[in-house]
Amino acid sequence: MKALVYIAPNSIEFRPEPSPSLLPGDSLVKVEAVGICGSDLHAYLGHDSRRVPPLILGHEVCGTVIEGSSKGKQVVVNPLITCGECNDCLNGLTNLCLDRKLIGMNRPGAFAEQFGIPAKNLVEVPNGGNSVKLALAEPAAVSLHAVRLVERIAMRPLSEGNALVIGGGAVGLLCAIILRDYGCKSIVLSETNEQRLKVIESTGVCEVINPTTDNIAKNHFDAVFDAVGISLTRQTSIRAVKPGGAIMHIGLGDASGEMDVRKMTLSEITFIGTYTYTALDFRVAVHKIAKGDYGALDWVDERPLADGSQAFRELVQGKVASPKIILRP
Template sequence: MKALVYTGVEELSYLDRPRPEPGPGEVLVRIAASGICGSDMHAYLGHDARRPAPLTLGHEAAGVVVGGPQDGRRVTINPLVACQNCVFCGTGRENLCEDRQIISMPPREGAFADYVVMPERNLITVPDPVPLAHAALAEPIACGWHGVRLGRAVLGGDLSGAHAVVIGGGAIGVGAALSLAAQGARDIMLVEPNETRRARLADVAGFEVCAPGEPAMPGDGSADIVIDGVGYAGTRATASAIARPGGVIVHIGLGEAEGGLDIRRMTLQEITFIGTYTYTAEDFAATAAAIFDGRLGRLDWVEERPLSAGHGAFQDIRAGRVAAPKIILTPEHGASDS
């Protein structure tokens, strides 16, 4: 089979790789769509020691089961493989499992490939009318869905009267904004500095878009819930300034590790900070269901490119030349499938 393999800092190679063989409880999935995540970009730039070269990246994927009794089943993939035995797994918090694995991180190869193997329990059936490129968005949107659910609980469970602000117009931020709308928020502002991307998002239903510093930018102390989908010191500083007293900051982005939070203001004004990592299996399933029944909109803000052109896609993202919040890579599936 073919795979897009991370071979060194800012190096991706389209190579022949052995087709994986499913083990007990696993199935083989022929990949139809796999999204480029910010964590893939971190690895590509050499900023993620957890993803050493050589490694097949990619964990936002959907495809079709090959072989066995489920042959032909269209699925979206929950890439987080939990142990199912620890206290976190037993209480439905699989994202905190200490023995969790995720495809695109050793020992599991990722989904920028013709095929991947997954435990059957990690698959959700995709209805026939739903494009698999849209189903692959379940993973990045689930991060926002999970964060919104946690923040909503802090605010008493009702977002209908809340002023919500999302920082970052990539797939994590857009998914969080759509999740806010699907979970009851009506007043949503998305902040994105890239003009090209803002223009692409202007017609996405459910929220407004502005640039930092514009008159429409939310003022200090004005937001009930702020979701930072970027995770840099500057975005954390913005989040801790615009959150209202008693408000909540949901921090999803992993841009850089330190700096930005106004701890004194957060302490004096009882602003809750929630760090979130991935999602629970229940949140992933809820996100997939929201995609399937249309609650997350048209999902037409993706750009599809062939897997063989994946390195160019990474270069374009690195250079800021991509308007779409998400690039989806699609394998060609030819004679190399074996």
């Protein structure tokens, strides 16, 4: 088969690879659509020590099972492989499993014609669906989990409050879409890429601002979602959140810099880290997309898998207007 292989920092190549070797309990999936995640881009730049080349990246995937359990079915793949036996797994908090593994990191990923995955990680799409939209289920599950965690600790329902989303990649935009689905009517999304801002504005889901030219209101937002996660956006989050509000830290941009712990203390700010999703969040995201609850999802940029290395180059150069590139073998 052919696959897009991360060979070394700034180098990714579409080339022949051996067929995937399956472990007991695995199904073999033929890839229909696979998204490029911000974390794949981090790896490509050599910034993720967990992803060691040579490695097939990619974990946001929809396909059809060609061997093993669910054979012949269209499936969306939950890429998070967990032990199923620890207390957190038994409690449904699968994303907290200390033994968690991700395809495209600890196992070969889905930037390929085929890959293997435990059958228990497959979510069947009952009546079939658009594989490109369904490949958004993984980032949608990340956003859904983040919104759900905020909903749990917010002083008032999200439908009565206002929210700021920092970062207009797929996870940021999906946060806005899901907040809207939760009834939140006042959502501002902040993004520095002007082309991308226009694409997001055209969805009509939220108000958009460019923080390089527009002011972000201080002490104003009930909830702030930081889908970038760098020192500067953490500082912005703390400035923008209102007393008693919550900051949801999603992005894994960097880990350095200072935070205004004084304001966080004096204003009772809740700061929550969030990583991936539970198995149930993932299933809900698949069904919501299949039902059309998250809108047309027509803002993706579809390209052939063979052109993957060009896509990575353009993403690094900030030349991509769409919040998500989806590759198709």
